Amino acid sequence: MKALIIIGSTRPVRVGDQIAGVVDRIMRERGVDTEVVDLRELNLPLLDEPKAAATGQYAHDHTRNWAATVNDADAVVVVTPQYNGGYPAGLKNAVDYLYNEWKGKPGAIISYGGHGGGKAYDQLVQVLSFVGLQLDPEGVKLSLARDAYGDNGTLTDAEAAISAQADEIAALADRVLAAMTEKDGAQG
Template sequence: MTGIRSRIAIIVGSARPVSIGDQLGAEIARVVEASSDADVRTLDLREIGLPMLDEPLMAALGQYAHAHARAWAAQVADADAVIFLTPQYNGGYPASLKNAIDYLGAEWRGLPGAIVSYGGRGGPLAADQLAGGRRAA
């Protein structure tokens, strides 16, 4: 054992005031911590409060003009893997999560991830949409 712990970020994708995402995120964090040696952090988009994408340059350039974009990029870049926790809204994932994803470019490349979805019918449409229509069978 090298003493280096994996860093897993749980991204709570809903920014709704009445969302249960924070509660589900806390439970997922508890399960992951109990079953691994990972350092788990929850990144709640409601708390992070990103405005609608306001960067003047495309994310692929990695030249973030605003402090909130640089802070968000640093949080994602610090993770070794991410778990996207998303509700299903109207057959898809919420705009808050799409916005957060669109802010960044290189930070997502090669970053392992998983999707956990929820909703009145379990959230499979949100998971499928977020995965780009390539959900595992």
């Protein structure tokens, strides 16, 4: 069983990749196979499919590849910052490319920011629930202190920056694994 970890920020200087790395480690320690997808590297153009995602009729290779990546995952964990009171446009774009591929999968959101990224979290719950992800009811809202950042805008020590909430991430990983196992058992 595989969990897809999506880095929701595409900014050149960001901390989402550092947080996703910690999440990846914690999930692997619990026996979850993971794949980290960096939306910056995926580099999807603004939605350019001529037909609605619900049809599953994709005209472009980049969409078919993205669909295969999501389809092959048993669960989805989204790591997202909060920008101007919401989640990043690139993340919304990536979600909007697909529809059926999200349906029925266990999912979780880990938001982050100075106050935990709660507004981004709440908005993303609405969107991901609409496309059919079966979201963990708790998720994690990481509060990052200003002094956790170095001069270059990244975390000086990601493990230390989230250590106060590492148990929350571990508990989330356990819940995602349980949901994946339950879904797999129901399909088996």
